Amino acid sequence: MKTAIEVKKLCKSYSNIKAAQNIDISICFGEVFGLLGANGAGKSTTVECILGTKKQDSGTVSILGMNPQQERKRLFEKVGVQFQEANYQDKIRVAELCKVTASLYRNAADYIGLLEQFGLSDKLKSPVSELSGGQKQRLFIVLSLIPNPEIVFLDELTTGLDARARRDVWRSLLDLKQKGLTILLTSHFMDEVEVLCDKIMILKKGEAIFYGTIQDAVAASPYEKLEEAYLWYTDEEEKEYESI
């Protein structure tokens, strides 16, 4: 399988904080990769270095064969990014925001179809500012898919969604995966990770403490469920304190 994203020995520090230490990631086309870890573990830093919006101190990143620092414009034709908040005009309506976004891309997707897929077709004329948190979240996923990307980066994609909406989002993403989309996501929900991810990396204080399949993550822990295994991987510090 060909590689969509290749990260080698990525390091990034902020003064005395080592936010990413020697991170190696390899993601094949059509794979869903989950970057996991507690708050402050280094997920956003790693993603931003991969996207080229932050410059790493050392190490290399190749995404669709491109260097994200040097080929930013070409890259963003092919890569979608879901933001937690977007900059938009105060009173802009859902369809207008999608239209403006689509106009930025040569090969834009049918946003009406995407809005339907993500349960927002009755909100076309609603001002974005009047959407609920969960509806906005889904709109941001739609915006990330408008470029018709080969790779999409999804940040805590279902935070704030109700149980039904989460499942609907999962189904839509699995559908897109089947069509060949490569996905890099961050999540704090292990049920979601189990449904969506082929491979995961668990970060702790900027270091990769696990990298592999969900099955392997569970097998290498004393537990049988990913949720428990994940807590075991990320919680060791507490155990250290307890034993002192």
Ligand SMILES: Nc1ncnc2c1ncn2[C@@H]1O[C@H](COP(=O)(O)OP(=O)(O)OP(=O)(O)O)[C@@H](O)[C@H]1O
């Ligand atoms: N611009 C910055 N300047 C200084 N320190 C930063 C900066 N950005 C992040 N950090 C620190 O780097 C570490 C990693 O942060 P990062 O945002 O990458 O974590 P994260 O895993 O994405 O967290 P979360 O789940 O809360 O989004 C944290 O200790 C954070 O305080």
